[in-house]
Amino acid sequence: MSLARKDAGLRAxxxxxxxxxxxxxxxxxxxLQDILNRISVQDDRELGAFxxxxxxxxxxxxxxxxxxxxxxxxxEGGYxxxxxxxxxxxxxCVGVDLGGDTEAFHRRLLPSVTDSLLSLASRLMNxxxxxxxxxxxxxxxxxxxxxxxxxxxxxxxxATQVLQSDHYERMLMSEEERVGTVCVSLWHQLLTANSELVAGLGKGPLSVILDDVVYRMAHTSNPAVGGAAIRTLLLVARQQESALQLIIHRFKGLEGMIGREWRGRGFDEEVDQLIKLLHKVPKPADHTETWPEECVRAACVIQAAWRSYQTRRRVKSLPRAVRSLQRSFRERRQRRVQQAQAECWEEELRLQLCVRRQRARREFHQKQLQLLQLLSPxxxxxxxxxxxxxxxxRIQRVxxxxxxxxxxxxxxxTHTQHRA
Incomplete structure (x- = not known):
């Protein structure tokens, strides 16, 4: 069977x-699997057209x-x-040979696909x-x-849509180490493949990534999570000077915690490079105090935990706000329905009264005619x-x-005027 006929069968x-x-x-x-397996060994142009x-x-x-x-x-087949x-x-959705309808693809399809994938991932995680x-x-x-x-x-x-998604926020709220590994690895792979992504992200979305990465790194001893987190921080710090400044000012004492906790885990080279970058930025002139390593690590953990707590509290407050809005909307809609129903009933009652009055008048005249027919001329x-x-x-009386x-x-x- 040709690919064109298979494509037509798929559409049907x-x-x-x-x-x-x-x-x-x-x-x-x-x-889809059958058609893609046939096309994948052929020309890439045909694959893009398909x-x-x-x-x-x-x-x-x-x-x-x-x-x-x-x-x-x-x-069938389950998840x-x-x-x-x-x-x-x-x-x-990658490598599509678009014609002219690029806006529908980028503005409608891609956000819908992203949301559906994150929703499915959230269900699988649960x-x-x-x-x-x-x-x-x-x-x-x-x-x-x-x-x-x-x-x-x-x-x-x-990436901004992913960071603002409720589904991804539920993943950030999870304390499961395997979920954290997947989330940190996601951004590590993405930043490795796309070096310009950091410049495209705003300060808010980038802060969400950094908060999660540092929090996961501070609350685990898993080398896979720690290595991916340190490599992610290193990529962010290298790609943009403002991102490096954000890391330094947002996580004070991070270099001490990294050097203490993650040396000797198989990625010392990345640890040294990150610490070197963090020390590269000049300190203020009056910065002479050296904090103990325990205090530095505690500060990093407290900062990450506090930001995580703020996120959890914001997520927990959302259902209450939604319920309040829904309740107000339902009450207002119920009042409108009742008012419209009352007006409808009143109008129907008026129509019924008019019809009954006309019917009574018609019956009265018919009775008069019947009585007249019984009389002699x-x-x-x-x-x-x-x-x-x-x-x-009656006319004269009126x-x-x-x-x-x-x-x-x-x-x-006249009497009033005379008295005046």
């Missing part, structure tokens, strides 16, 4: 509404918007299927940290975060004459009353 499968989404996703994954076809026909949007948000406990789909989605967590969930978590890293290497502007003439006479009397009231008003005005 995505657009189909007769298949349950839990059954559709494994089929989409199988077709990725553009996936974007233009909405297949990437479906994978990012609907497929990754399913409950994969009900999908292994979700992990493979995340890897393919991340790969298909399952791995659960009491009966499955061991393979951490492996899936690392793979999904690797997909995020692959995406950020090609689209560095998404002479009696009808007598009845009509009586009705006419009563009408004349006219005399109006005339007398007018005369009375004139006499009262």
């Amino acid at each position: 499968l995505v657009a189909s509404t007769n298949i349950n989404p839990e059954q559709k996703v494994p089929q989409i994954l199988s077709k 990725k553009n076809s996936l974007f233009s026909h909405g297949i990437l949007q479906y994978c990012a918007g609907d497929a990754l948000k399913l409950n994969y406990a009900k999908v 292994a299927t979700a992990t493979q789909l995340a890897e393919i989605l991340s790969s298909c 399952r791995a940290l659960a009491g009966n967590g499955q061991p393979e969930m951490f492996r899936f978590f690392r793979k999904v975060m690797g997909s995020v890293c692959w995406l950020l290497k090609a689209h560095g502007h998404l 002479g009696q009808v003439q007598q009845y009509l004459g009586e009705v006419e006479r009563q009408a004349v009397i 006219w005399r009353g109006h005339r007398e009231r007018r005369h009375f008003q004139q006499r009262r005005n």
Whole structure:
């Protein structure tokens, strides 16, 4: 079967509404893997064109918007299927041969893909940290975060979105050492691949990275975490002078803690280089006091713990604020609904009264006609004459009353003027 026919079959499968989404996703994954395996050994230009076809026909949007948000406990293959789909989605967002619709790709698709990948990683982390967590969930978590890293290497502007994401903030809140290793390794790999990323990040996002790196380094003895953290700090310090100044002023005494805790762990060269950079910046003229190493390490730990506590407190306060806003919105919406319903009932009541009055008047006239039909012609003439006479009397009575009231008003005005 040709690639064009497979591509058409894939589009038809995505657009189909007769298949349950839990059954559709494994089929989409199988077709994507088959097509990509065939194209990967061919020309890169054809691969880029195929990725553009996936974007233009909405297949990437479906994978990012609907497929990754399913409950994969009900999908064939479970979260292994979700992990493979995340890897393919991340790969298909890199090296796309875009035509003219670049804004839709960069402004809408890429943020959606990033959020979906982080959401999936957060779910995998929660399952791995659960009491009966499955061991393979951490492996899936690392793979999904690797997909995020692959995406950020090609689209560095998404790093700010990652740092501001609620899903990534939950990862920062985790005290699990393996989660910390993945987070620190993510930024180490990203900064190694993209040396201009530090310049593109603002002070706020860069501070989030540095806080997490120093906090993980100060609260673990794992060489993997410590090595990745020191290499990350070294990359940041080398790439921009302002970043080095930020590290020095934000974590005073960091060089003492690094030299004491991380020498002899297999990366002494990086430790010495980082300490040299931290000592390179001149100290103030009156800076003559030397702090003990224990105090320096304690200060670093306290600073990192305090910033972590602030982040936790901010995250914990968010649900209360959201609940308050939701409650106010629901009450206001309920009042509007009740008011609209009351107005609708009043209008309906007025219409019913008008209809009933018209019906009663019509029935009264019909009864009069029926009674007239029962009378003889002479009696009808007598009845009509009586009705006419009563009408004349009523008109005269109304006219005399109006005339007398007018005369009375004139006499009262004349009397008032005479007394004045």
